[in-house]
Amino acid sequence: MYFAMFMLVILLVSGAIWLLDIVVLRKKRQASALGEVADPWYVEYSKSFFPVILLVFTVRSFIVEPFKIPSGSMMPTLLAGDYILVNKFTYGLRVPILNKVFYPIGQPQRGDVFVFHYPPDPSIDYIKRVVGLPGDKIEYHDKQLTINGQVVSLDFIKPYQYALNVNDETGDARAVDVTASRLSEQLGAVKHEVLVHDIMNQYAPGSPGDRLMQGETITVPEGQYFAMGDNRDNSSDSRVWGFVSEQYLVGRAFFIWFNFDQWHRIGQSIG
Template identity: 40%
Template sequence: MANFYSILLTLVTLAAGLIWLYDAKMKRPARVALIQQAEQEANKTLSAEERERLAPQGTIAEFAQSVFPILFVILILRSFLYEPFRIPSASMMPTMLAGDFVLVEKFSYGVRDPLFRSELFATGLPQRGDVAVFKYPVNPQVDFIKRIVALPGDRIIYRNKTLYIEPACETRNESCPPLQVIKQTIQPQDEIYFNRTTPLQRFTEQLGDVEHEILVDPSVASRAAFYYQQPGTAMDEWVVPEGHYFMMGDNRDNSEDSRYWGFVPYDHLVGRATLIWMSLEFERGADSWVPQWFPSWIPSGVRWHRLGTVE
C-alpha cells in the first residue's frame, strides 16, 4: 500500500502529540503543585532527581514527549519536502537501476496533505523530461516511477520505436509547432545492458530541456496490438487530455507505461525524482562476499559511482 506509511506516520505523530498535550494540560499542573508544596514544607529547592521521585511523569507520557518532536520533523519532511523511494525494477534503465534509492521532491507539483492528498496550494507544473513518481492509475495503492514524455494537449506517436510529439497549441494555425521527431543518437557501449542474453542498444534523447539516455531491445517487435486504445486516434497515437500526462520508461521495451494503460491524472503525481542517494547491488557472483544461502534482500555491494542527481 503506497500511502500506508504516510497514514501510519501521521496517526502515530498525532497520537504522540495528543498524549503529550493531555499530560501537559491535565497531569503536569498537579505534579508541579505537589513539588511546590514539598519545597515549601522542606524550605528548600528539590533536586531534579527528588522531583522525579516525588512526582514522576507517566512512562507513556514521557515517551510521547520524547518522540513527538522527532516524528513531527520526519512527518513534515516526508509529507511536504522530500521522500525516499526504492527503484524495484529495470524499467528506467539506464537512468535508474533496480536497487537505486532516489529522493523525491514532494513540493515540485503542488503541496498536498499526507492523508487525503488534496492539494493545499500549487507550486509548479510538471515539465517534459521530468522523472516523476506517481500513483499507478490502474491501482493507486502502488507507486510507479517513469519519465514525463507528453503534457496536456500534446499529440504523441510511438511508431517503429521512434517517438513523435506535436506540442499542444491553443489555436491550430501556422504558428503552432509541427509534429516533431524526437531524435535518437546512438551511444558507445561503455557499459552494456542486457535483456536476458540480448545486448540492448543505447541512445540519447532530448525531451524539452532534458537530455537523457534510453535503451532499445532490437530483438523485440512492435507491441502496438497491446497499446491502450484511445477513441478517435490510431493504434500507436494518443492525444493527452487536459490535466493528464503521458509517461514512458527509459528502458523502452521493458516498461509498463502509458502506452499500455493510458494517462496519469495530475492529482496522482507524487513528486519529481531529483537525487540517487544510495545504490545497492543484489546480484551475487562466484566472488561475492555474501553467501548464496543468504536472503535475497541482503545487498552484495554498493554502486558508489551511481550516486548523484537524476538526469
C-alpha cells in the same frame, strides 16, 4: 502512502497524549502527590517521539522523500537498487494522504523523471519520465516518438548489455543476458538516454500501446500526463495502463543518494 498514514497516526496519538498530559493529567498527578512526580512511561515516550516524528513527517510530506528503485524500467538513467530523493514541492504543496494541492508552485515539465501513485493501485508508487503534457498529441511507431508532429531526435551511442529476469516454461525466473541499443534522446530541455530493443511489444487490444502501434495519435487529456520508462521495451507505463492524473503526482526525482552495489552512482543527479 501506507507509511505516511502510519506516521500520521503515530504523530496524532503522541501529540494528543502529550497535550492531554499538559492540560489535565499532570495537574492531577501533582494534586495527589507531594513533591515532583515522574511522568508515566506513555507520556515520556510521547514527549520523546512527537518532535522527531513531526520533523520527519514534515520533511517527507513537503520537502523531500526517499525512494528505492525496484526494477530496471528506467535504465540506463536509474538502476534497480538506486536510492533516490524526490522533491515534494516542485509540483505544489499537497495535503498529506489526500494528496490535494493547497499551494500551487509548478507543474511537471516534459522530460521530468517523476514519482506518482500507480493509477490502477494508488497505494503503489511508480517512477517514469514525463513524455506527454496535457493537450499533447503523442505518436510512437517503429520505436520513434513524435510529439505534436515533431519527431523526437534519437542518436545512437553504443550497445548496452544487461541481465533480464524472465520466466521459463516451468514458471521459474532466470536471468538472461540481453543487448539493447543505447540512444540519446531530447525531450524539451532535457537530454537523456533510453534503451531500445530489437523486439516488438505486445499490448492488450484497445490499450494506448496497441493504439499507438496501429499508427493512432493519442491526445493527452487535461489534468493528465503520458509517462514512459527509459527502458522503452521493458516498461509498464502509460502504453499499458493509461494516463497519470495530476492528483496522483508525488514529486520530481533529482538525486541518487545511495547504491549498495555501485558506489560510483552515489551523488549523481537525475535528468
